[in-house]
Amino acid sequence: LLKINYWETYPEHIDSLWKKIIESSLIDDYSNDSKNTFEEDKVFVVNLFKKIIAPNSKLFEFYEDMEISWANDYPLINTLVLNSLKKIKIRSRISFVMKRLYKNDEDADFGVKIIKAVIDNKEMLQDEIGKITPNWDNERIAQIDLILLQMCLSEFLFFDSIPIKVSINEYLEIAKEYSSNKSNIFINGIMDTLSKQLDKDKRINKNKRGLQLFTIFDEI
Incomplete structure (x- = not known):
């Protein structure tokens, strides 16, 4: 699996994603309300992942270059991440833990x-x-x-x-x-x-x- 320190070597992918987020209507709608609830924050993060991060073609190509099996793993990993984001609960550290890929x-x-x-x-x-x-x-x-x-x-x-x-x-x-x-x-x-x-x-x-x-x- 790719480690987070890959981004230190390839910061352009983070920059590209950040620009897309800043330019999106999602950020405008979210920032217009200064009193968002936790659930609204969560919906915002879920939408960012669904609409900007997951479908990003350059990010996909990067993972595919670094990990040959990524094309096959792509739907599974995106589903795991999305489900984990949806299940995050306020003031619950355990809810931030990604679901195990294997049951045992x-x-x-x-x-x-x-x-x-x-x-x-x-x-x-x-x-x-x-x-x-x-x-x-x-x-x-x-x-x-x-x-x-x-x-x-x-x-x-x-x-x-x-x-x-x-x-x-x-x-x-x-x-x-x-x-x-x-x-x-x-x-x-x-x-x-x-x-x-x-x-x-x-x-x-x-x-x-x-x-x-x-x-x-x-x-x-």
Whole structure:
């Protein structure tokens, strides 16, 4: 994540934003009333963020240059900031604290664990996928689809608290966002077949939580 001291190196972005704020009608309307309430102050700050800061193209380009994933994180971060601003309460320091991005340490560690599982077991994962796609060389499968298949298969085998259908649905959503229109159909077919075969071979071992959720999804 970018630290606030970046602005010492790139003050022009702060200057640019400040000029836009000063020139906006928002500042005129706000400054005309010398007796604003706390709620009115909060509305003013929220509007500044929504109408000037968040949509600023130069600021977006700066973040994108400094952090390659910013384009993907942009909607989430803006939503978190906006919700935090709206929830600020008078004389309450805790209300100024940004909401946690992850619900707990397990959630925060998940990304690292799934990547490590894929890297450590890459050959085995590719072999398993190859059994279901005998007429497809790995080179013929889109790289993003192959990665998603490997990640989903890793969840089947190494993450005992995540139900099979939860994993499949999650990677189908990712495929819709980042791959081709037909990828989710391809991935769904491969993972559905793989999950049934692995379950038949008793290679899928889910804990109580995973099994409970699996049962719920089966009943829907």
